[in-house]
Amino acid sequence: MAHSNLLQYESTHPLYGIAFSQNPQHPQRIALTSYFTGPTNKLFVVDANASNGSGYTPTQDFHQLASGNLAFPATKVGWEPEQSLAGARHEGNGGRGELLATTGDVLRIWELKMWEGPDSNRVGYGRNGYMDTGADNYTLTERSMLSNSKQHMYNLPPITSFSWNPTAPASIVTCSTDTTATLWDINTSQALTQLIAHDRAVYDLSWLPQSSDIFVSVGADGSLRAFDLRQLEHSTILYETPNAAPLARIAFSNREQHMLACFSMDDSRTLILDMRSPGQPVAELLGHGAALSGIAWGNGGSSSGATGGGWIASCSDDAQLLLYDLTKPLPTEGETRPRSRNNDPYTLSSPATPSGRTPSPGTTRALEIQPVKAWSAPTEVNNLAFSHTGDVVGCVSGQRLNVLQL
Numbered sequence: 001m002a003h004s005n006l007l008q009y010e011s012t013h014p015l016y017g018i019a020f021s022q023n024p025q026h027p028q029r030i031a032l033t034s035y036f037t038g039p040t041n042k043l044f045v046v047d048a049n050a051s052n053g054s055g056y057t058p059t060q061d062f063h064q065l066a067s068g069n070l071a072f073p074a075t076k077v078g079w080e081p082e083q084s085l086a087g088a089r090h091e092g093n094g095g096r097g098e099l100l101a102t103t104g105d106v107l108r109i110w111e112l113k114m115w116e117g118p119d120s121n122r123v124g125y126g127r128n129g130y131m132d133t134g135a136d137n138y139t140l141t142e143r144s145m146l147s148n149s150k151q152h153m154y155n156l157p158p159i160t161s162f163s164w165n166p167t168a169p170a171s172i173v174t175c176s177t178d179t180t181a182t183l184w185d186i187n188t189s190q191a192l193t194q195l196i197a198h199d200r201a202v203y204d205l206s207w208l209p210q211s212s213d214i215f216v217s218v219g220a221d222g223s224l225r226a227f228d229l230r231q232l233e234h235s236t237i238l239y240e241t242p243n244a245a246p247l248a249r250i251a252f253s254n255r256e257q258h259m260l261a262c263f264s265m266d267d268s269r270t271l272i273l274d275m276r277s278p279g280q281p282v283a284e285l286l287g288h289g290a291a292l293s294g295i296a297w298g299n300g301g302s303s304s305g306a307t308g309g310g311w312i313a314s315c316s317d318d319a320q321l322l323l324y325d326l327t328k329p330l331p332t333e334g335e336t337r338p339r340s341r342n343n344d345p346y347t348l349s350s351p352a353t354p355s356g357r358t359p360s361p362g363t364t365r366a367l368e369i370q371p372v373k374a375w376s377a378p379t380e381v382n383n384l385a386f387s388h389t390g391d392v393v394g395c396v397s398g399q400r401l402n403v404l405q406l
Helices: 082-088
Strands: 006-010 015-020 030-034 041-048 062-070 076-079 098-103 107-114 124-126 129-131 138-146 159-164 171-176 180-185 190-196 202-207 214-219 223-228 236-240 247-252 259-264 270-274 283-285 292-297 310-316 320-326 346-348 367-369 373-376 383-386 392-397 400-405
Touching (some): 006 062, 015 383, 015 392, 015 400, 030 062, 041 098, 062 107, 062 138, 076 159, 171 202, 214 247, 223 247, 236 270, 247 292, 283 320, 320 392
Parallel strands (some): 015 076, 159 202, 283 367
Antiparallel strands (some): 006 400, 015 030, 030 041, 041 062, 076 098, 107 138, 180 190, 202 214, 214 223, 247 259, 270 283, 292 310, 346 367, 383 392
């Protein structure tokens, strides 16, 4: 990835969480969270600097809009879906601001709102570089704190992740190390239902795109399970890792809702699964030399018809961010694809497993896919996220935010 397309922001805190705003009016507005072991963590919101023609050169590519305090490091941060932004489009005329959520000790809902005080139109030149007119006049306030326990927050089991439903924006589902998943109504701040999702800790979960009823979760028991809110008597196991290796993260394609990606804890490969044919990965994304720390899907590409899910990126402790092109249908076993002069990144081979075992006879072979682009950071890349349009990817490494145009 060309460095001319790189924007950066240096924080005063080590960074872990990252999420792009879903508001088309603010495509480069980003939420960041810190990672300290003590009770001194932060939630930041930054936005890209805009040139005002004054000749002033900002010291950074982003400036901070607002920040909030967190007692514990956030396990995830995310913005409200675009569908729920109608109430935030007139924030300067009395409407509400944009909502964010964080998890860690509890589920917290935040509101980022433009401050309408007497100096709301001033222009500032702060330590973070040039502040556009009114850009530094934002407040970030905790709107609600959601907990389904009467215990003190310091005694609560950690909430490991959450997913904000894009079609029913009042619904957020969270997961916890206590094996449960909880469905919340953020308008009433009430838990609608709580269920035992896995046999061990639940590490991540995600709503099925375009569904208000189905979500999928992964956990320490090595299983990937689908739940339907209309039939909570049972779940469907879509995949189980060999030797019950814990599954750490899951992400759905934005283009093909039956395609999803996941990876095992301490593994360097991303598994691509098709919900229409569960049980075995259809592809494995290779190229990293250390344990993965994050995965995210970008846009689906410009081609019409079916695809392998679109662009997907992963980051790792090897200090790399790798980009894979799944914008075309994945070749099936027995098919060949003409090699280009740039070397076709697709090859067919038997899938390796965490234990190194060879698949049993009759097992479908997975497609091994190499990255088409790579970017290296000075230190481990802790997390990543795509912009709302899916053509910009951001990652955090150490105290630095890096944003790259694909």
